[in-house]
Amino acid sequence: xxxxxxxxxxxxxxxxxxxxxxxxxxxxxxxxxxxxxxxxxxxxxxxxxxxxxxxxxxxxxxxxxxxxxxxxxxxxxxxxxxxxxxxxxxxxxx
Amino acid sequence: xxxxxxxxxxxxxxxxxxxxxxxxxxxxxxxxxxxxxxxxxxxxxxxxxxxxxxxxxxxxxxxxxxxxxxxxxxxxxxxxxxxxxxxxxxxxxxxxxxxxxxxxxxxxxxxxxxxxxxxxxxxxxxxxxxxxxxxxxxxxxxxxxxxxxxxxxxxxxxxxxxxxxxxxxxxxxxxxxxxxxxxxxxxx
Numbered sequence: 001x002x003x004x005x006x007x008x009x010x011x012x013x014x015x016x017x018x019x020x021x022x023x024x025x026x027x028x029x030x031x032x033x034x035x036x037x038x039x040x041x042x043x044x045x046x047x048x049x050x051x052x053x054x055x056x057x058x059x060x061x062x063x064x065x066x067x068x069x070x071x072x073x074x075x076x077x078x079x080x081x082x083x084x085x086x087x088x089x090x091x092x093x094x
Numbered sequence: 095x096x097x098x099x100x101x102x103x104x105x106x107x108x109x110x111x112x113x114x115x116x117x118x119x120x121x122x123x124x125x126x127x128x129x130x131x132x133x134x135x136x137x138x139x140x141x142x143x144x145x146x147x148x149x150x151x152x153x154x155x156x157x158x159x160x161x162x163x164x165x166x167x168x169x170x171x172x173x174x175x176x177x178x179x180x181x182x183x184x185x186x187x188x189x190x191x192x193x194x195x196x197x198x199x200x201x202x203x204x205x206x207x208x209x210x211x212x213x214x215x216x217x218x219x220x221x222x223x224x225x226x227x228x229x230x231x232x233x234x235x236x237x238x239x240x241x242x243x244x245x246x247x248x249x250x251x252x253x254x255x256x257x258x259x260x261x262x263x264x265x266x267x268x269x270x271x272x273x274x275x276x277x278x279x280x281x282x
Contacts, residue, residue, distance in 0.1 A: 013264040016216040
């Protein structure tokens with residue numbers, strides 16, 4: 001099975017895992033990830049600034065927000081787009 | 095050729111046969127009938143999930159991709175390549191039902207097929223798979239003249255098997271992800 005098809009299948013099943021509440025993300029990690037997904041779906045860039053001001057995440061304390069973001073990057077659910085300090089991200093296809 | 099046909103056919107056929115083996119491994123979940131080999135309806139038919147995934151990923155191409163695995167499963171079941179006309183046509187309902195349902199739903203305005211920039215929700219894919227289970231159960235059993243208990247057995251077997259396959263694949267991918275995550279963090 002070629003890589004894009006496999007990635008699509010993993011994405012589909014990861015969505016199933018999330019919606020069934022079986023992933024092991026904390027609530028704040030989930031909110032940051034959902035906010036990123038919504039920005040992506042709306043065709044907006046996923047930037048630190050837009051993520052922090054999103055209705056889903058704006059009440060998350062700043063240190064928790066950055067810890068959550070770092071955790072999502074560590075888990076490869078999101079990736080940096082551009083340099084280390086660009087503040088832009090893309091969602092993993094997984 | 096390799097990427098578009100051979101590799102998908104190998105992967106899907108092996109997945110089909112592996113899931114078929116699981117279905118035969120659970121003999122207690124079958125409806126016995128004296129109406130021939132096709133009258134047996136496994137109540138845990140995971141290969142239906144393979145059909146649905148193949149149809150979602152490959153559309154009509156999945157029909158050709160599924161054929162080797164489907165007829166190899168027939169060989170494993172019967173022990174011979176010889177088959178009646180009905181036995182030859184019967185499995186075609188199975189291999190084409192999911193592709194047909196994704197196509198039909200798309201015609202009705204619910205195009206959940208995989209395409210660039212769009213990955214459907216898993217619930218929509220399962221819904222298309224459930225519709226395919228209806229088509230397969232009614233179509234196959236009309237062909238063989240089986241009664242409604244076997245039709246119901248096909249339907250519930252396909253649905254239960256599909257849900258089980260999706261669940262198993264979800265857990266496999268989750269385990270792989272966790273393994274990579276721990277490896278990246280240097281944990282044992």
